[in-house]
Amino acid sequence: MKHFTFLALTIAAIVSLAAFSAPAPGHADAASAPYVTEMPSGYRDWQWVSSAHEAGDINSIGAVLGNDTAIKAYREEKLPFPDGSIIAALHYRYVPSAENNKVFGQAQSFVPGAPTNIQFMVKASTKYAATGGWGFGHFQDGKAADAAFMKPCFPCHQKAKATDYVFTHYAP
């Protein structure tokens, strides 16, 4: 099965890193914001795309989920993603599992700890034409990050232009 390259997780992690040291983000102006200011509903029910561990300062483990439109595009390996595609990246602290390690008899198991942030890429090619057709979103405790915080998203995702600005591969 072929995969194709995708870009949410890496940027997610970069933005997450920034999030840990940034001032608490406030709500943006939804009318003019060139990014996502409302959490897409129902994302926790979406299907799994892949998981990743970002080591080092980020110290994150998470999952990328996709809504039906995004998952269909992933599976059919069709680029660009059609309008209506939404990709969610759920991030958590990367923590050892004491109970798993007890069963294993050694320290080896790492699992999601406290949630850190949830990020979205929302495809709406006209609305978000200036950022590759994707609206980027970053939420901590349900609150959207502000404009300054969101500024680096697209410049980084541009590195994955060949895969419609998306980093994460679909795990078979």
Add this chain to the structure above:
Amino acid sequence: MKHFTFLALTIAAIVSLAAFSAPAPGHADAASAPYVTEMPSGYRDWQWVSSAHEAGDINSIGAVLGNDTAIKAYREEKLPFPDGSIIAALHYRYVPSAENNKVFGQAQSFVPGAPTNIQFMVKASTKYAATGGWGFGHFQDGKAADAAFMKPCFPCHQKAKATDYVFTHYAP
């Protein structure tokens, strides 16, 4: 949000470890087997429960998915899981992502590589009464492990009797 303890991943990893060094498993006798010999269908469409990284010799990253019955029980924190619950653990080699690391400018990103195995816990309290009401399954390239290979599953899962023999926590 409260979580509750769950047990698939740890055992999954233990069995995975065994799998890497075990002879190629053959199909078991479905009529008499006290474990799962057929892959449950549609598991790749199920909802995400959590992810984990098992370090060391196992070197695995994966996701635990649940069918609707299992996910409902998880979210309602109802134990024991009702008959019909199925939990899947999808495992992959834990590999660095060269393309992500290039974007980050440092080696920090780890993602799923080649698939290694898929494991299942199928709740059928009468059929699998001898193993806590759960049938355990382990598949490599779509082929079920044999009886000898499956023998350690339940003894290890017994350590999570308090959470209906399931290790993995639901990630919020």
